[in-house]
Amino acid sequence: MGGFKKFLLRGNLVELAVAVVIGATFSGLIQALxxxxxxxxxxxxxxxRQPDFGKYSFTVNGSEFKYGDFINHLLTFLIIAxxxxxxxxxxxxRLVSxxxxxxxxxxxxxxxxxxxxxxxxxxxxFCTAELTAVPANDRPPA
Structure with a gap:
């Protein structure tokens, strides 16, 4: 039981849980936007006229395709991305560079x-080509 408690209280797991909650909230905010x-x-x-994309659809052989709802989700995804x-x-x-x-x-x-x-x-x-050795003092600075 001690190992499970240690796993749950590990920093990465807590940070991940916070990220999921904030991400879900952010997703709801963008959907409202x-x-x-x-x-x-x-x-x-x-x-x-205010369009309600969620109601846009077409029917083929009795199957309804709700492309308007897809447009709403696509806009939400693009904004979040x-x-x-x-x-x-x-x-x-930038920080890593x-x-x-x-x-x-x-x-x-x-x-x-x-x-x-x-x-x-x-x-x-990789290609087994012979290379000319460059003296350490002649190497370009990194």
Missing amino acids: VADLITPLIGAITGG AVVYWLVVMPMT IFDRNQKSTEKECPECKSDIPLDARRCA
Whole structure:
């Protein structure tokens, strides 16, 4: 029982639970944004009538295809994806690139097959091409 308690109280699990709750709340917020602001805005642009995309459908051989509901979900997905990209992915990418910029290079590119190989390698492990050794003081700075 102690192992299960330790697992539940581990930091990653708690952070994941918080992320799921915030993500669900954020999803609800974006769905409301699409239904209450974006859909009426589209209606105002297209002629003043507020469209209810959720009711748009067509029938083929007795099967109903609700493409309007799909449009609402598509708009919701695109907004969430854009927000996650601009508020999470881009800042993290910049942060990682700042830290990676200060690291010294430990690999070089093979001139034959373009694979990454150790700086001190005399033969490529991928294409077995012989490499000319470059003295350490003549190497370009990382």
